[in-house]
Amino acid sequence: MTTTTSRALALSVFPDAAATIEALAQLFIERAAAAIEARGVFRVALSGGGTPRPLYERLAEPECAERVDWSKVHLFFCDERCVPADDAASNMELVRDSLVSRVSIPEGNVHPMDGTLAPAEGAAAYEKVLGDEPLDLALLGMGGDGHTASLFPGGAELDAGEARVAAAVSPNAPTDRITLTLRTFGEARELVFLVLGADKAKRLAGVESQARGETMRGETLLPAASVSLAGPRPRWFIDAPAAAALDSGGAAALADFGVIGMAVMGRNLAFNVVDHGFDVAVWNREADLMRSAVAESEGRLTGTATYAEFVATLERPRRILMMIQAGKPVDMVLEALQPLLDEGDIVIDGGNSWFEDTRRREASLREVGIRFVGVGVSGGEEGARNGPALMPGGDVDAYERIRPVLEAIAAKTEHGDCVTHVGADGAGHFVKMVHNGIEYADMQFIAEAYDVLQRRLGMGPEELAATFKRWNKGPLSSFLVQITAQIFAKADPDGGWLVDRVLDKAGQKGTGRWTAQVALDLGVSIPSIAAAIDARVLSSMKSDRLRFAKVLKGPKVNADLGITVDDVEAALYAAKIGAYAQGMALIHAGAEEYGWSIDSEEIARIWTGGCIIRARFLETMMEAWRRNPNLANLMVDEKVSTELDERQAAWRRVVGSAVSAGIPVPGMAASLAYYDALRSARLPQNLVQAQRDAFGAHTYQKVNDPEGPFVHSEWL
Numbered sequence: 111m112t113t114t115t116s117r118a119l120a121l122s123v124f125p126d127a128a129a130t131i132e133a134l135a136q137l138f139i140e141r142a143a144a145a146i147e148a149r150g151v152f153r154v155a156l157s158g159g160g161t162p163r164p165l166y167e168r169l170a171e172p173e174c175a176e177r178v179d180w181s182k183v184h185l186f187f188c189d190e191r192c193v194p195a196d197d198a199a200s201n202m203e204l205v206r207d208s209l210v211s212r213v214s215i216p217e218g219n220v221h222p223m224d225g226t227l228a229p230a231e232g233a234a235a236y237e238k239v240l241g242d243e244p245l246d247l248a249l250l251g252m253g254g255d256g257h258t259a260s261l262f263p264g265g266a267e268l269d270a271g272e273a274r275v276a277a278a279v280s281p282n283a284p285t286d287r288i289t290l291t292l293r294t295f296g297e298a299r300e301l302v303f304l305v306l307g308a309d310k311a312k313r314l315a316g317v318e319s320q321a322r323g324e325t326m327r328g329e330t331l332l333p334a335a336s337v338s339l340a341g342p343r344p345r346w347f348i349d350a351p352a353a354a355a356l357d358s359g360g361a362a363a364l365a366d367f368g369v370i371g372m373a374v375m376g377r378n379l380a381f382n383v384v385d386h387g388f389d390v391a392v393w394n395r396e397a398d399l400m401r402s403a404v405a406e407s408e409g410r411l412t413g414t415a416t417y418a419e420f421v422a423t424l425e426r427p428r429r430i431l432m433m434i435q436a437g438k439p440v441d442m443v444l445e446a447l448q449p450l451l452d453e454g455d456i457v458i459d460g461g462n463s464w465f466e467d468t469r470r471r472e473a474s475l476r477e478v479g480i481r482f483v484g485v486g487v488s489g490g491e492e493g494a495r496n497g498p499a500l501m502p503g504g505d506v507d508a509y510e511r512i513r514p515v516l517e518a519i520a521a522k523t524e525h526g527d528c529v530t531h532v533g534a535d536g537a538g539h540f541v542k543m544v545h546n547g548i549e550y551a552d553m554q555f556i557a558e559a560y561d562v563l564q565r566r567l568g569m570g571p572e573e574l575a576a577t578f579k580r581w582n583k584g585p586l587s588s589f590l591v592q593i594t595a596q597i598f599a600k601a602d603p604d605g606g607w608l609v610d611r612v613l614d615k616a617g618q619k620g621t622g623r624w625t626a627q628v629a630l631d632l633g634v635s636i637p638s639i640a641a642a643i644d645a646r647v648l649s650s651m652k653s654d655r656l657r658f659a660k661v662l663k664g665p666k667v668n669a670d671l672g673i674t675v676d677d678v679e680a681a682l683y684a685a686k687i688g689a690y691a692q693g694m695a696l697i698h699a700g701a702e703e704y705g706w707s708i709d710s711e712e713i714a715r716i717w718t719g720g721c722i723i724r725a726r727f728l729e730t731m732m733e734a735w736r737r738n739p740n741l742a743n744l745m746v747d748e749k750v751s752t753e754l755d756e757r758q759a760a761w762r763r764v765v766g767s768a769v770s771a772g773i774p775v776p777g778m779a780a781s782l783a784y785y786d787a788l789r790s791a792r793l794p795q796n797l798v799q800a801q802r803d804a805f806g807a808h809t810y811q812k813v814n815d816p817e818g819p820f821v822h823s824e825w826l
């Protein structure tokens with residue numbers, strides 16, 4: 111099958127009638143499922159005639175019928191001949207015989223036009239049956255004269271104004287007809303034409319040129335072309351003989367790259383890829399999103415209607431990016447795609463997937479020769495469109511195949527493209543997960559700085575905006591500090607400042623929480639990231655906090671440690687180092703556990719642009735790992751340790767001042783405690799060991815023989 115990107119018609123051309131019917135049956139099944147999930151019902155209008163009969167029969171076969179929830183399908187008719195419902199010429203009779211009598215659709219869900227009434231009366235009656243809810247799908251055909259439904263060339267029914275259903279007169283018997291109008295088709299969510307056979311080829315070529323705007327003087331606009339111009343761009347499912355007279359013969363270049371998922375991220379990434387000269391085919395479960403992306407692209411994106419069509423549209427080996435909701439949907443889409451793919455094809459999951467899922471998916475697809483690459487993507491909507499940071503993990507050969515696309519779309523900094531092969535299988539999603547953990551901590555530190563500046567130094571939004579703007583020019587320069595300045599500067603249209611109108615309950619989708627869970631499992635200390643997660647949880651307990659605030663008292667002594675704005679800047683910077691040190695320690699532990707070969711300098715480099723945690727400090731991090739690729743902890747790098755030392759007095763003052771005033775600064779305090787623990791040659795955990803041994807005979811090692819045997823003492 112080929113799919114053209116012709117501006118005139120969206121064509122899906124199949125080698126023969128059977129393949130065309132099969133693809134359309136799959137479209138029907140997928141559209142029914144999507145509509146039922148989205149709106150609880152699938153409203154579809156069917157056409158009559160000989161061409162669609164095999165489609166209805168195919169839908170009635172158990173293999174297809176079992177995949178449709180017929181109790182939620184409502185069948186309408188595109189048109190009807192004014193004959194009794196059981197007449198051989200009736201469209202209702204055709205649909206009853208080929209479909210309705212063979213599937214378990216409730217009688218009340220089938221909505222025939224009443225062919226026993228006079229056409230005008232029947233049309234008026236059907237207006238009420240149809241209602242004003244749009245059709246999800248109208249399945250149309252095209253006659254040899256270019257008519258569709260019962261809209262005939264030059265017919266008055268083409269000019270039915272606001273009517274949704276009209277009376278029509280056919281040049282062929284039976285002449286009296288009832289038809290849906292251009293208005294109804296224009297309002298439908300999706301229109302699909304089914305055109306088969308060489309005898310339609312010339313007329314189809316005529317529709318193509320009319321849809322391109324090439325109507326000769328005196329020539330009547332064919333109804334099939336009028337429908338093309340009236341509403342959603344129809345897809346044309348045609349066989350090769352019907353395509354023979356088209357300009358392109360129906361043939362088109364295959365797309366270089368495919369994107370599944372046209373929500374915020376997928377849509378913007380697809381535009382980013384197409385901007386870099388790749389031909390991109392797109393698919394989305396809910397067709398509206400796909401269609402609006404294709405329409406916005408003005409034909410640069412190739413929309414596809416089914417998984418089969420999507421896959422068939424791609425050059426082999428196929429490169430497919432899935433940008434959909436993480437979790438079960440990824441498995442569901444993979445399950446649908448897998449039978450359609452060939453050995454060597456590459457599937458990329460760009461969502462925020464759990465790295466263990468990525469490891470599992472990579473291993474199971476590898477067994478059938480499909481290469482799976484888990485790519486962490488960061489940068490939000492703007493990053494996806496103009497350059498995200500990309501963290502791919504998986505097979506190196508597969509990476510080489512997708513590398514040109516990833517390098518083209520990634521953010522660019524003076525340190526290169528913000529993409530590198532991170533490691534095998536789930537490495538990319540692991541690194542993205544840690545990125546998000548650091549993101550949580552960075553945001554928490556900024557929130558604490560805001561609280562201290564506000565409550566200790568009495569700053570309002572305007573001063574805060576100016577302060578963060580100034581900080582963004584110094585060592586704290588980063589995306590998050592920059593947007594914080596902009597947030598403070600945003601006035602509320604109703605007066606005051608918008609930030610003050612935002613409820614203090616932080617949400618979370620889960621990637622930060624995963625970071626803490628994995629750190630616990632791997633025995634890595636990430637107190638600042640954990641504190642940031644806790645802080646979101648505590649913030650979400652708003653109603654409890656409102657009650658508890660009436661019971662729990664604040665400090666009686668509120669020591670003014672005389673902190674300055676510069677102190678807060680220093681504390682924010684030092685705390686930030688804590689989160690990056692912890693995040694990198696976790697990445698190293700993950701690499702050790704899962705056998706990934708991770709280049710720390712490269713990780714810092716790809717985070718210098720595009721992603722949410724991009725910051726000037728990442729250059730310091732790059733230098734630290736360039737100086738010593740085996741650096742045990744970021745904090746002990748010579749430059750970083752000096753920076754911490756230079757700031758520690760201010761850092762302690764800020765944390766002390768906040769604690770004294772009863773302002774929670776769990777993130778900054780956790781980073782400080784982490785620093786103090788790391789620099790403590792001796793910690794009080796000798797006592798913890800003694801307690802464990804005392805109550806549970808858990809044994810302990812001795813100071814004078816730290817690598818020696820574990821011993822037990824009788825303490826009690």
Ligand SMILES: NC(=O)C1=CN([C@@H]2O[C@H](COP(=O)(O)OP(=O)(O)OC[C@H]3O[C@@H](n4cnc5c(N)ncnc54)[C@H](OP(=O)(O)O)[C@@H]3O)[C@@H](O)[C@H]2O)C=CC1
Nearest residue numbers: 371372373374375376395396433434435436439461462490
């Ligand atoms: N938003 C952001 O800033 C960032 C998001 N991400 C990650 O990127 C991915 C996409 O994010 P985003 O664009 O925000 O979209 P969402 O996470 O909101 O996911 C919506 C998309 O998933 C599709 N989908 C959901 N369930 C299924 C299913 N069962 N079968 C097929 N498709 C399904 C939806 O299709 P339909 O329209 O038919 O419902 C839609 O295209 C997510 O994993 C997200 O975590 C990564 C970085 C930043």
Ligand SMILES: O=C(CO)[C@H](O)[C@H](O)COP(=O)(O)O
Nearest residue numbers: 488489617618619620621722
């Ligand atoms: O991945 C991202 C950016 O890198 C998203 O912004 C992240 O999913 C936001 O997470 P949460 O909703 O948990 O704050």
